[in-house]
Amino acid sequence: MAKMHTPAMEKIERKNAKRKKPRQITPSYEAWKRFRRNPTALVGLIIVAVLILIAIFAPLIAPYNYQSQDYAAMMQKPSAAHLFGTDQFGRDIFSRCIYGARYSLLIAVFCTLAALFSGGLLGIIAGYFGGKVDTIIMRIMDIFQAIPMIMMAMCIVAVLGNGIPQLVAAIMFASMPTMARNNRAAILRVRGNDYIESSEAIGCSKFQLIMKHMIPNAAGIMVIFFVGFLAVSIMMMSSMSYIGVGLAAPTPEWGLILNDGKSYLTSAPYMMFFPALMIMITCFAFNLMGDGLRDAFDPKMN
Numbered sequence: 001m002a003k004m005h006t007p008a009m010e011k012i013e014r015k016n017a018k019r020k021k022p023r024q025i026t027p028s029y030e031a032w033k034r035f036r037r038n039p040t041a042l043v044g045l046i047i048v049a050v051l052i053l054i055a056i057f058a059p060l061i062a063p064y065n066y067q068s069q070d071y072a073a074m075m076q077k078p079s080a081a082h083l084f085g086t087d088q089f090g091r092d093i094f095s096r097c098i099y100g101a102r103y104s105l106l107i108a109v110f111c112t113l114a115a116l117f118s119g120g121l122l123g124i125i126a127g128y129f130g131g132k133v134d135t136i137i138m139r140i141m142d143i144f145q146a147i148p149m150i151m152m153a154m155c156i157v158a159v160l161g162n163g164i165p166q167l168v169a170a171i172m173f174a175s176m177p178t179m180a181r182n183n184r185a186a187i188l189r190v191r192g193n194d195y196i197e198s199s200e201a202i203g204c205s206k207f208q209l210i211m212k213h214m215i216p217n218a219a220g221i222m223v224i225f226f227v228g229f230l231a232v233s234i235m236m237m238s239s240m241s242y243i244g245v246g247l248a249a250p251t252p253e254w255g256l257i258l259n260d261g262k263s264y265l266t267s268a269p270y271m272m273f274f275p276a277l278m279i280m281i282t283c284f285a286f287n288l289m290g291d292g293l294r295d296a297f298d299p300k301m302n
Helices: 006-016 028-035 039-056 093-129 132-146 149-160 164-190 194-203 204-244 254-264 272-298
Strands: none
Touching: 006 028, 028 039, 028 272, 039 093, 039 164, 039 272, 093 204, 093 254, 132 254, 149 164, 149 204, 164 194, 164 204, 164 254, 204 254, 204 272, 254 272
């Protein structure tokens, strides 16, 4: 007997068809739930989001051009016209700090990505293959790591010269050993799990094992290292610019603004206070995010 379809039944079927499917619970969703319950991590995320918006909309936020010089307004203290004061050339420090967010954040992301794709790849190879491959790669990384990061970066910039590509290359090579060691530890953490052995047993290639099974399951730890290294990159970049081996003037990078103000520390301390405050807040926010991500990706912290 054929099933009869009345208007009421059709209405119920349409309503059931529109009903949303239940949300699929994934490890990423569970990590996000744990992250949201961490107030300090949310504070760090909000600060980073605000800094990104400042960098994007810098031309709309900054009241002056960061290169504009007003010799009638040199060395003015913070006021309504110049919120952070002016420097020895009459440039508005607030505008330079706003534009500095573009350079500092963008270069830090490029430096960390470059270190992740170079040193991180070496760490993944060493962690997966082990044996002689692991020994050779990690001993080479140990040689590089014996040199302090800032010293290696300074030497590379001294050879290559000043500029954004040179600075990115310097911080990348200086960060490679630590990034390789961290990614190797992340791969070793998942290397002995049962699903890896099962994948090997059914004939998965090494490339499939690494790309489809190991890296996705170690991605949480890698993200934590990535966020933490953003703060390290900003500190290294600012330190190198402060001592004169980073970016070249008149780039409005926070370390360069600090360098401009160091000669006026006693007479105009605001010239160093505000860019230093921007560096501190940015690194603090990334550290808060990193701690929150560490807790979120570790189920034991729940």
